[in-house]
Amino acid sequence: MTLLTKQSRLARSLVTLGTLLTTATLAGCGNIDVPNLNGASIEGLQTNPTPSAVNSAAQSLMATWRSTATGNSQTLTKYGFEIWQIRASNPPSLTQIVSFPQTGGFWSYGGIKNVGVLLNAVDQVAGMTDAQKEGVRGWAKTILAVQYEDMAQAHDTFGIVLDLPDDPLTDVPPIADKTAVWTRIFQLLDQADGHLANAGTSFSFTLGPGYAGFNTPTTFRQVNRALKARYQIVNKDFAAALATLGSGTFINTAPAGLTRAGLQRGPFHTFTTLTGDGTNGLSGTDYYINTRIRDDAQLKAPGGARDDRVALKSRSVTSFTFLGVTSNLKHADFFNTNLTTPTPLTNITSLPIIRNEELILLRAEAKLATGDASGAIADINLIRVNSGGLPAISDPYVADVTLKQPPTLLEELLYEKRMSLWGEIGTVWLDMRRYGMITSIPRYDPSFKLFDIFPIPQAECEVRGYTTRGCFSAGYNGI
């Protein structure tokens, strides 16, 4: 019996010990949660927004826009054979452009989602005036329009998605056709313009130094209208573009607008090397310029000096050959107007959004298309003389072959656009496609492919079927 007693005593002490230990442990470790030590919660913007959060989110759209523009200046320029990315240790940087259509880029909805979050937050925020809210809306919707426009240009007739799905896990949003896309873009620009008109005299958020002169609701409306004019030209709505250019943009053909600084006037994307900010990738050692810009440049006099814009935008470097591509030109800092000593484009050289020089050329293009050749020639000459340092062309246009002038006035206009906007927004690829002349872009090497439109990304094709129009797998493989 002693055994039993011993056993039960033991069992009792075991249970007691176990209970004590467990209780102590549980009490000690009841709340072991750890907060996020590395970042802020999303609640501050999504469910309970503050004016500061709304303004910071509005400010982030500058970066959104800048990365879109970077895509144009670094990718569309490659597709138009304006520049090369040559790095011997990374051949795909060159070969992917000439072998395969890029399927990932120009299909970016993160920024569009962020605009949606911001527009939702601004509807809920307490502590902002109605005018301030209108300012945020006008700014945000302008950038939303730009985001769509960027994709619309790349994917053209293949179309893009307009409305983000309610349930990202299950819904597959429809791809809207080109007409619906552009309708939305113009709606957004016009809505933004309306919001800006009611936005008072200043924004509640801060814009970067590149927006100097365009950082109030009133002045930013000019940018909104200028973009609208550019998009109307893209859609060949030339008469409407002419009207837009004449009302509310910052086009300036007065003498002050025709100086180098006047032609460069407009909003810019700026870069810094500050933490969390971005730098201008075109300053990378692997970007070279297609020497066509120099070879095709018109002359100031027979056998004379070249178009000033060559020296404004490019500089000579040691020649480099890779996979059959040779170049000895790299980007120059186009803010340096001393053309005898071009300086390299740096990692903080600003990138234009839209500037007076382009507006004058857009007006020329609109006039030419609406039958006003003389008006077009007048505008073209403003640029030729003031930007290129070239002699004026004759009215009516007769090409002077000794100065390497092209045969037709349209080609002459496209030459001016190419030289003025070259390396900035992919103007060669966009303009040549619009006029059905894309196959005449010299490819350098006949084995290089030319892609006139960007396919729908592979992931979008997987959920919609590989035969979806615009999918790489549906047969599109460049021209």
Next chain:
Amino acid sequence: MKWRIVILTMAFVVASAIRANAQTRIVTGRVVDSLTNEPLSSGQVVLPGTTIRTLVKDDGTFTMVVPARDVTLTIRSIGFKRLDVTVPASQNAVQAALERDYFQLEAIVVTGQATGVERRNLANAVSTVTADQLVKTAVTSVDQALVGKLAGAQIYGNTAAPGGGMQVKVRSGFNSVLGNSMPLWIVDGVIVNNQEIGNGLNQVTRGGSQSCNASGAQCGAQDQTLNRVSDINPNDIENVEVLKGAAAAAIYGSKANNGVILVTTKRGRAGAPQFGLIQRLGVSSIQRRRGPYRNPASAAEAASLFGTKANDGLGNDDWAPTYYDHELEIFGNKPLSYETVGSVSGGTETTRYFASGLVKRDGGIQGRTFYDKQSVRLNVDQQVGSRLNFGISVNPVHTKRAPGLNNNDNFEVSMGMVLPVTPPWMDMRQQPDGSWPDNPYANSNPLETSAVVTAEEDVWRMINSARMDFTAVNSANHTLKIAATGGTDWYTFKGFVYSPVTSQFEPLDQFPGTVVDTRNIVGQLNVTGSLVHTFKPTNGSFSATTSVGASYETRNFNFTQVFSRNLTSGVANVSDAIDRTPAQTRSRVRDAGYYAQEEVLTLRDKLLLTAGIRADQSSTNSDASQLFFYPKFSGSYRFNLVRGWLDDIKVRAAYGQTGNQPQYGDKFNALGTGSYGGIATISTGATLIAPLHPERQAELEGGVDATVLGGRTNVEFTVYQRTISDLLINRSLIPSTGFGTARFNGATIRTRGLEAALTLVPVQSGSIQWQARTTFSRDGTRITSLPVPPYLAAGSYNRGAVRFVQDSSATDVWGNDTLPGCHAAWAAAVAAGGAGSCPIVQRKIGNLNPKFTMGFSNDLKWKSLAFSFLLNWQQGGMVSNLTMTDMDASQITYDYADPCTGGSCLPNETVGQQRYRLGRASLTKIYAQDATYLKLRQATLSLDLPKSITSRLWSGARFIRLSLSGNNLLMFTPYSGVDPEVQDRGSQNIRIGFDDIGPYPPARIFWFTVDLGF
């Protein structure tokens, strides 16, 4: 608070313990090896059913106070079979000859937090590697020492840079996508950190992100990272036990999905101090190289390969250059390595100590690269009375490493990236005036970069552990032990990178000069308290062991980095720069767990049944207070037949569940912050996060272990099936949702595998001993449930990707392929004067998981000569060789100009041209290659100097052993790169996509060792 309660409770039990005294006598004994009659230097003598026990001294003797009546003593010694010796009341001296236990069947193997059983009863396939198997030659790290020795483990050398960088995958090449994929390492009860931290070189190479991943398991992954378990001194280890999966490791709960590796260090033995001194000297040389690169045959060819540059030397009319082998100029060093290990062990029966010291240097075949380690260990065990036993371990370590500039790069500075674009006809060496020639074809001169850029890692670490066993009750029928173990692991990692303003590449980004100062401070603590009760009825029909316990763990790290560019005065100081970028990542995890386990050994120690349960909570779960339960059951039955050729056979089966926590930070939905020209910006992230909880593995394992042929052969055979459900996945969302990924517990995968080990003792006599061991394992993982459409889980189609598709292998490699016959048609079209091309088809091109892995080790001993070697064979698997893509692009691959043969060659095409043509058309198969290999990992020849010579040399010496050994001696592989094991980004859950990108080439090392005991 809880520990105070434990201590109070213990004190209570001590006070209430009753001690009986009786008439006693003194027994002395001598324990010897039955084969050689040599005394054993360690062991334990126990009088079962009492607390009477003693230790065998180093001369094989023991002395013990026992009752005056007849007693039966049980004598054990590691590596020998247990022996019961009856000492009649009339006899006070005894001699015991113990038989060798070749297959370690009587060694105690862990079964729980505080319990263990003899291997012959074990119900799981737990692999054990003992000290003599672990360290046959100099090894840098414990994981490196395990290669080829375990059935059921894939061990990869991510980098061959000095110090290495290893990844251990237990029982499956694929256990998790987002969760941890490293096994849990526990050294003497301390959970040790195995983080991989880059030194910051990525800021110079622009290879990729420098920041930490979500868990912080990796920070700056492409810097040839070294996993920190390597800090442990392998010479200190007594044995390593590997609990491979849920069936064995369930008691470790939600951290055990990848297996648990238990490392036990050497403890002191009673007796006069025994000293050991090992001095090794080694020399290494490049074992396999990418080159020699092809040299252009003429100036014209050189110009066509490299293009023309102003200062490239191609313009000379009489072009007859000397060719330079730049690869060997960098990796051709034959540095000296050394290792000095000193140890002392001794003590009394109540106080025992083991102390060791290590000083080591591994030289690197690339100039200025090295790995240094200094380690000190003190293990002390103290017996207080007959019931209380304390042990402490203190282990400070310092390691320093310079791995050189290798791996991926986006700035043409890393060796493997810039060598193919460095002209072989130009002398790139330093000029007599101290300047370095510029490389006209790339951003850098690799010889200059290697000589001037510093990238170092410096770690000071302290791993301390303590354990306490208190035998509260010890009667004939009951024992109750209270056990507590715990410890801390603390270290500071310091990474330092300095790239001076003077190098060719530094000014190119307009920020000349770079200094990166990286710190990572890691602190971990874990404690476990257990109660273990054993009940054995007087009739001995069974014994039942009940254990309950609780554990708590916290893991912290704080990673900071200051990245400075544009050095004003060229001083290597982060504040001496115009452009400075600070960064920080912090992590803190708290876990608590509770467990209970019951083991019953019955039917004359033939049947073992176990059941247990563990409950875990963790701060990594979305609900930190929720408990997750992990049960386990196992059973084994041992038939003792002794009939014909079959000696002993055991059948076993085990089932268990474990978990794998989300990583720290995975559950948070955070705002992204940034700056635009100094203006604050915030934006929402691209990840949609569902509430997260641990992944759950359920594993069923069964096996047969048999000893046959008169104790000469042991076979272990195991099959298992594991199912991991609630797999944490980042599902890619289509871009038009505005999100990149959705993170949630979704998929289910199933792994089936088998493991076999065959140990043979073909010859065993006094003078010749031969043991051979072969291990074999294979496994395959299928995705049995995937609630989302197929998606790429890792990699890219261009370079090889793992694509998740339901009901297919989880390790299928997908890539761009072309239709059969198309290449021939292309060639025919070109031959006919036309043009050709092949449409791309995205499909499976191989499998990442090896078909099988094998290890084959042999130990031969003839008198005082011993020879051993280890072969390691992996069949299958895949590596993506980006290094070769680059070499082909530069047309300098060693075989580039070999004529192409076969129907798919274009006219006059070379093999290199064909590879590049098809690779450029994104045919992934060209560069995603078979990772099969057979490696002679090590071979050792040693000689024990005869006692006569030893004693003449030095009377105090116990033994002197001389040995000649080699590591990484031979490699046979169809793989075209330097090593099919490399992984550019360190340890990866899915090892595909960015594998071989200019890695550090492997080295072969020969060692000469003097091992002295005194």
